[in-house]
Structure formats: structure tokens, C-alpha cells
Amino acid sequence: MENKILVTGYINPDLDGFACIFAYSYYFNQLGMKAVPSVSGRHHDEADHVLMEYGLNFNIKEENPEYFDEIILVDSSDLDGIDKRINPEKVTEIVDHRKINMSEKFPNAKVQIELVGAAATLVAEKFKEKGLSMPKEIATLVYGAIISNTLNFQAKVTTERDREIAAWLNEENNFPADFARKMFLSKSDLSGDRLIKMLRSDFAGFAGHNFGSHKLGTAQIEMIGGEEMALARKDEIVSELGKIMSEQGLDVVFLTIIDLEADQNIIVAPTEEVEKILSKVLDIHFTNHVATRSGFMMRKEMVPLLKEELIKS
Ligand SMILES: [Mn+2]
Known part of the structure; x- marks a missing residue:
């Protein structure tokens, strides 16, 4: 029987983790491999904002990692914060952008850690390299993740690679000019508790x-x-x-x-x-x-x- 790959990240992922999970599993499926996205816990409100604002539909499910032989971690590289049922020996790949990480705790993983603004940039680059196009639904998540993590390209963590990928996605999808503003406004309602x-x-x-x-x-x-x-x-x-x-x-x-x-x-x-x-x-x-x-x-x-x-x- 064919191995199924689980693609997942931190429990309660932010928009970057969330985007990576869906983008990278789609990527493997396009290449003819069976990859399953899994969102542990509750994703951040910011991801909900993008889903609702742009009418995106994803099957958001949490899988039991014990049923998979191969696990890929995106936007995460640490034992703290991931599902405790993940056996580190089963992790075959890590894609992350954190300087402080624990990638050495995953002995069988191919590790890609590069200090770009968003991990979603690293995943999107793989599509570009393979000449795969990204469906609009996924491109919207990835674009949102880059805008969010780089504070609309103003944060010091922003790299040329983040800008290039965002521009590439924008060329194909023509995102609204107020994309960032709407996303930031959605975070700014701090009324009541x-x-x-x-x-x-x-x-x-x-x-x-x-x-x-x-x-x-x-x-x-x-x-x-x-x-x-x-x-x-x-x-x-x-x-x-x-x-x-x-x-x-x-x-x-x-x-x-x-x-x-x-x-x-x-x-x-x-x-x-x-x-x-x-x-x-x-x-x-x-x-x-x-x-x-x-x-x-x-x-x-x-x-x-x-x-x-x-x-x-
Ligand atoms: Mn991130």
C-alpha cells in the first residue's frame, strides 16, 4: 500500500503555519504523492479573517499522526508545541524559518531552515521551481501569510525572497490593494475583553x-x-x-x-x-x-x- 504523508505544524497554527500546511500538501498531491493536511488545535483568528474575507473553503481537520508513516513539519522545528503523538523519528522533512530551533531532535528529517520572513515563502518557492501553478485559494493564504509575517514588508525580517514570491502571486491573482489593511484592521478590534x-x-x-x-x-x-x-x-x-x-x-x-x-x-x-x-x-x-x-x-x-x-x- 502507498504511504500517506502527513503535513502539519504547531498546535494552534498562525496564518503562516496554516498556509504552509495546505500549500505543501497540495504540492505533493500535484506530484502524485498522497499527502494529507492536518491542523492541530485552533488556528489563529487571522487565518479565519482571510478565509472569510475571500470566501475560501478548506477541509480543516486534525489527523492522528500515529496513523502515518511519514510526517512533514512546516513552520515548526521544535518538539515543544507540536502534537505529542508525533514520533520524531517519523519526521522526514522540516521547512521552517526560525533561528532558534530543535531540528537535531528529528534524526531522519531533511531540514530546510532559512531565515526568510514567512515559512510560506519557502513552500511557494517550491511551486515556482517546479513550474507548478498555485490555485487561487492557496495563493491567497500564502500571500496573506507573507503580508502578516513581514508586517506588509515593513518588518526587519523581510527578505527579497518574500517580496519576490508575493509579487509572483500577485501577478497571477491580482489581490486587492487593501489586502494588508483589511487584514490588519481585523486584528485591531480589541474591544471588550x-x-x-x-x-x-x-x-x-x-x-x-x-x-x-x-x-x-x-x-x-x-x-x-x-x-x-x-x-x-x-x-x-x-x-x-x-x-x-x-x-x-x-x-x-x-x-x-x-x-x-x-x-x-x-x-x-x-x-x-x-x-x-x-x-x-x-x-x-x-x-x-x-x-x-x-x-x-x-x-x-x-x-x-x-x-x-x-x-x-
Ligand atoms: Mn512563521
Whole structure:
């Protein structure tokens, strides 16, 4: 009997993982191999936005990896975060774009890790190389994944390869000019308890690391209209950050919002001590817990700067 290949990624995949799962399994099927897409857990809201906005239909199912002899991991390369039923020895291929990875834990895998903006770029390049065309439904997911992961080509992680693939897909499909804006707007509705949920779901604590005598943790939100939101809901944010600080035993905690249209960061700090540290490192000025800084700065760029300062103090 013919072997079936399972194509999957992290549990609760973001749009990039989601796009890779469907694109890469379609690719193998086109080449005459039997590949089955599997989405573990609940994909991110952003994927739902693209599905609904563009009327896309995918059979979204979670398969049991124990029934497959060959497993391909996309947008993932780590034992943490994938289905615990995946036997690492069965993983035959990994396609990912993370510098920090665990690919050595998969002894039989052909590993492709390249630091492009989106893993979906790596998968789409395979279609281009083989001269395979991508159906519009899949192209829309892949295009969305690239826009999302590169913040519409503005994030530092963006490479020429991401731009080229997006342009190639756009040539064939003529995506609407407001594709990115609509996607970002869909992330910007933080009304009611959505704000706190978002802040908590994306919180990255570094309690396992010692930055001098300090313990750091940050939340990052990408949205449109960040400054208005931060000013209107500052008290809630400050109190939630305070709660997280004591829950996780951290002392330097803040929220950074990347405003995708105003081209600035908005930073909310819960205590005067945190304000002092951030003012110094990021050269910003706080008024009532809130500061702005022009230009984009991702959390992964801020953390090393903070670390450097904190180990001195
Ligand atoms: Mn990714």
C-alpha cells in the first residue's frame, strides 16, 4: 500500500503555519504523492479573517499522526508545541524559518531552515521551481501569510525572497490593494475583553533568564490605531501588567504596540522603575505610563537592548 504523508505544524497554527500546511500538501498531491493536511488545535483568528474575507473553503481537520508513516513539519522545528503523538523519528522533512530551533531532535528529517520572513515563502518557492501553478485559494493564504509575517514588508525580517514570491502571486491573482489593511484592521478590534486576551495570549516571559537581578516579560500587539487604544485603556493595561508581574515573578514588564499605519511603537509601562529603564534604553519619554517612539521596533529587537542595560544594573 502507498504511504500517506502527513503535513502539519504547531498546535494552534498562525496564518503562516496554516498556509504552509495546505500549500505543501497540495504540492505533493500535484506530484502524485498522497499527502494529507492536518491542523492541530485552533488556528489563529487571522487565518479565519482571510478565509472569510475571500470566501475560501478548506477541509480543516486534525489527523492522528500515529496513523502515518511519514510526517512533514512546516513552520515548526521544535518538539515543544507540536502534537505529542508525533514520533520524531517519523519526521522526514522540516521547512521552517526560525533561528532558534530543535531540528537535531528529528534524526531522519531533511531540514530546510532559512531565515526568510514567512515559512510560506519557502513552500511557494517550491511551486515556482517546479513550474507548478498555485490555485487561487492557496495563493491567497500564502500571500496573506507573507503580508502578516513581514508586517506588509515593513518588518526587519523581510527578505527579497518574500517580496519576490508575493509579487509572483500577485501577478497571477491580482489581490486587492487593501489586502494588508483589511487584514490588519481585523486584528485591531480589541474591544471588550479582547484586549486582555490578546495581551495575555502573546505575553512572552523570560522568567527562566536572569538579566542581572531582573526578570523581564513583554507583550506585543500589532494593530492600527494603537495610540488611541492605549490612551483610552491605559488603566486596564497597567493593572493587567501588574497582575502578570506578580503571577510570574517578573519585575520589568511592559506592553509594546506596533502601530502598522502610524509607523510607531506605543509603550505602556506599569511602574516608575520600568519607565526609567525603558526611557534610557529606547530614548523615549513617558507621560502617565504611556510613551511613543517613531519607527517600528519589534520585541525581538528590544529584548537584547534591555538585556544589555539590565545586566549592568
Ligand atoms: Mn512563521
